[in-house]
Amino acid sequence: MESAQERRKPWKSWSEFTAWAQDFSLRKKVVGGFLGVVVLVGLVTAFIGTRLVRDTIIDRAQVRLSSDLATAGFILDGFRKNVELKVRLIAGSENIKELMSKGDLQGVRNRLAIVCAENDLDFLSIADKNGRVLVRAFVPSNNGEIVAGDPLVMAAAKGSGGSGVRLFTKRQLAAENNGLLRRLAASSSETGMVLESAYPLVDSAGIDSVVYGGVVLNSNNLIVDQVSQLIFKGATYGNRPLGYVAIFQANQAISSSLKGPEGLPLMGFAGGAAIRKMVEQEGLPTIAKEVQLGKTYLSTADPLRDMQGGIVGALEIATLEEPIISEVDRLVTTFFIVALFGVLLMAGISYFLVQWINRPLELMLNAARKAAEGDLTQQVPVIARDEVGELAATFNLMIRSLAESRIKLEEWGRELASKVAEKTGQLRQAQEQVARVKKLASLEKMADGMSHIMRHISDPMVPVLAGTEETQESATNRILVLDSDEKVRELCERAFTDEGFQVRVTGLVEEALRELEQEFFDVVVADVDISEMPGKTLLKEIKYRQPEVLVIFTAPFKATEEAIEAVNLGAYDYIPKPFGPHQILLMVYTALQTQRMVQQTRRQLAAERADTIFQRLPVAIALADKAHRVVYNNRAFVELATRDGQEQVVKGKTFNELFGVDPLDWAKGREEAAGSRWLELEKVGRTAKLYNFKLPEEDLRVLMLLDITDTVKKDQMADVFKAETITKAQQVIHQQMRVAQEIAQLLGETTAETKAALFELMKLAQEVGEGK
Secondary structure, eight states, rough: HHHHHHHHHSSSSSSHHHHTTTSSOHHHHHHHHHHHHHHHHHHHHHHHHHHHHHHHHHHHHHHHHHHHHHHHHHHHHHHHHHHHHHHHHTTTTTHHHHHHHOHHHHHHHHHHHHHHHHHHOOOOOEEEEEEEEESSSSSSOOOOBBBBTTTTHHHHHTOOOOOEEEEEEEEHHHHHHHGGHHHHHHTTEEEEEEEEEEEEEEETTTTEEEEEEEEETTTOHHHHHHHHHHHHTTSSSOOOOEEEEEEEEEEEEEEOOOOOOSSBBOOOBBBOHHHHHIIITTTOOOEEEEEEEEEEEEEEEEEEEEETSEEEEEEEEEEEHHHHHHHHHHHHHHHHHHHHHHHHHHHHHHHHHHHHHHHHHHHHHHHHHHTTTOTOOOOOOOSSHHHEEEEEEEHHHHHHHHHTTTTTTHHHHHHHHHHHHHHHHHHHHHOOOHHHHHHHHHHHHHHHHHHHHHHHHHHHOSOOTTSSHHHHHTTTTTTEEEESOOOOOHHHHHHHHHHHHHEESOHHHHHHOOOOOOHHSSSSETTOOTTOOOTTHHHHHHHHOOTOOEEEEEEEEGHHHHHHHHTTTTEEEEEESSOOOHHHHHHHHHHHHHHHHHHHHHHHHHHHHHHHHHOOOOOOOEOOOTOOOOEOOHHHHHHHHOOOOGGGTTTOOBBBHSSSSSSHHHHHTTOOOOOOOEEEEEETTTEEEEEEOOOSSSOOEEEEEEEEEHHHHHHHHHHHHHHHHHHHHHHHHHHHHHHHHHHHHHHTTTHHHHHHHHHHHHHHHHHHHHHH
């Protein structure tokens, strides 16, 4: 009892544990150790797995929220562009221009009201170029109010139309449309958020006035409902919509797809504190939790800015957190059940394997004990042919060998000792020889490496051979060096100047930024650890001034992590300090080569895109040389010139060969004149309208042929019908005149009524003849 109690005392160190466990059998040790490892690995795996599952699901939800927010922003921006397009088309209306030129303001107001209703605009007005309102769509009278404080209106007065988000006061909204005040009352806001657009109304004398209009977002659920339907597709969770979309103004929802208990959209509720701080105060998008109607939502928002860049509100996307947590709990529970099942299964398998392996070992242990007592007749049964069976067979062979060699054991022992000593000496000699060979090989490699390094230092590699195209291009490249270390500045200036670069060096951030504002640079070599500004902020300022410039950071060892972050944010690369001239030159040349390859790829893609657009144009276009041969054309030209659409028939042929007429004969001597002409294309039986002009600095002419065959046929049919109608009318009139004359002859005289009838028939015949 006392020994058992001593073994069960708690362990205070690893040695005490091993001392306590050494009394157990091998079976218990193996089973216990194996189960301990399985349980420990299962717990660690379960813990890590649940964390990974939870983080993955939440990260996926956050990524989807960010993607949904981008989609919502895209839809809102599309709505703004739609408003801008409507106002632009209204500004180009010839009807409104004609009414304005006549001074018919009432007619303009009526037309504005109709157009405003047709285009779903909340207000539409016209002001002169000084900002004085001339007419409003929904206000009968005008008091000459000045809207010069509206930046969009004043920009349009200068000829630059546009659109944006802007806050209107109650007075301004009432002046435009008194009915809009009810929308503000629904959201309890003193100002209204408006998508406004303004475009100049241009007449023959220039910009005379400005058309401006917009849509009020307060209590306007069209946008948020459209975004909500696109993102959530009407999905619900527990009789509640899966999420909502809202537009905030001053931390107050002015438009929302969130429904209240009555099923009506909620207005005026406040956003979360994190959303308010990050979006409305700092202008940064963020993801946070917030509670609405007793439910927790995972939400993200992006600031809404006006034309001056000021934050006027926020666009928020929110989804219920409960489905996410439920999915996490379900997966975690499943993971734990699977892990528990795996632990139990491994425990059963391990117990069976230990029993199977341990039985031959126990038999060998009993035989070894008897052999130690002198009984060398014991044999262990060989159960399997695996390693344990081989061990049992070897044990049996050992017992037989012991029995046979017992007499010669001492003699063999002495002989073995002498042989061991001899072999040991030979082995030591061999080991020493091998060690010497390895040492010589290492010294030889080290010598070769040092020789290579010395040759490289004494004769550094020239990055680009003189006279090549790349060297000629690099002579025009400009490099700006910003570093607080004077030695680094001198090294870079000397190295870059020797290579033919144009170099500017400075140790001040302010001076470097001023240089970037005044001149263009291809590469900026900057110190990421400069004291005036953090590296990431410096990169942002450089890219703000010249987005395409290549930024290479120099970094001491302590700033390596900051340099890596800067590279991830858009810098080309970084080079650790200290460095030599050939190292910085190699990096600069590599950066410039990469930039040239990117620019070449962009030019190639742009050329391919332009050719695709040219081929898809519905107007037949061709390029002709001096001999009036076709050298390039689009698909529409092939369809006009051929019946089967074979392009090889067109290439290299003249217009006479293709159409039976040469359009360029009409254009001779008219290179500077603009105009058009109808052409009868005899060979293809078509009628086309010709436009042509000469390419600048090229001996080529561009011909555009617009197929108007169908239009001409319709006009000809109309002329024939008109002529037939007039002819028939004349025949009827002349017949009536003859009848009237015959009646007059029968009566013997011409009465006043007969004269009047004849006069009217003659007048009608004359008018019909003139009409013909």
